[in-house]
Amino acid sequence: xxRVKLPTHLRNLAHVNGEVVLDVDGEASVSSVLxxxxxxxxxxxxxxxxxxxxxxxxxVRYFACEQDLSHDPADTPLPxxxxxxxxxxxxxxxxxxx
Numbered sequence: 001x002x003r004v005k006l007p008t009h010l011r012n013l014a015h016v017n018g019e020v021v022l023d024v025d026g027e028a029s030v031s032s033v034l035x036x037x038x039x040x041x042x043x044x045x046x047x048x049x050x051x052x053x054x055x056x057x058x059x060v061r062y063f064a065c066e067q068d069l070s071h072d073p074a075d076t077p078l079p080x081x082x083x084x085x086x087x088x089x090x091x092x093x094x095x096x097x098x
């Protein structure tokens with residue numbers, strides 16, 4: 001079971017309160033977690049990553065265990081603490097501007 005924390009606007013879009021808990025098929029990676037998340041909440045398709053290319057949206061970041069996973073290959077295994085359910089995978093909307 002993988003715990004996922006979404007930013008407020010995506011929780012509102014998916015009508016979710018708090019964390020999402022997902023069962024992931026195969027090895028747990030950002031890619032497999034997003035597949036499970038979009039499978040359960042189809043309204044999130046295209047909000048976190050591009051539907052055609054699968055690439056992360058420019059202002060979305062992934063964090064786990066105080067590490068930025070945003071630039072790692074999407075099929076990189078998640079940290080053991082995330083896989084064990086001890087730590088969540090954080091999907092964060094980045095801020096920009098001046």
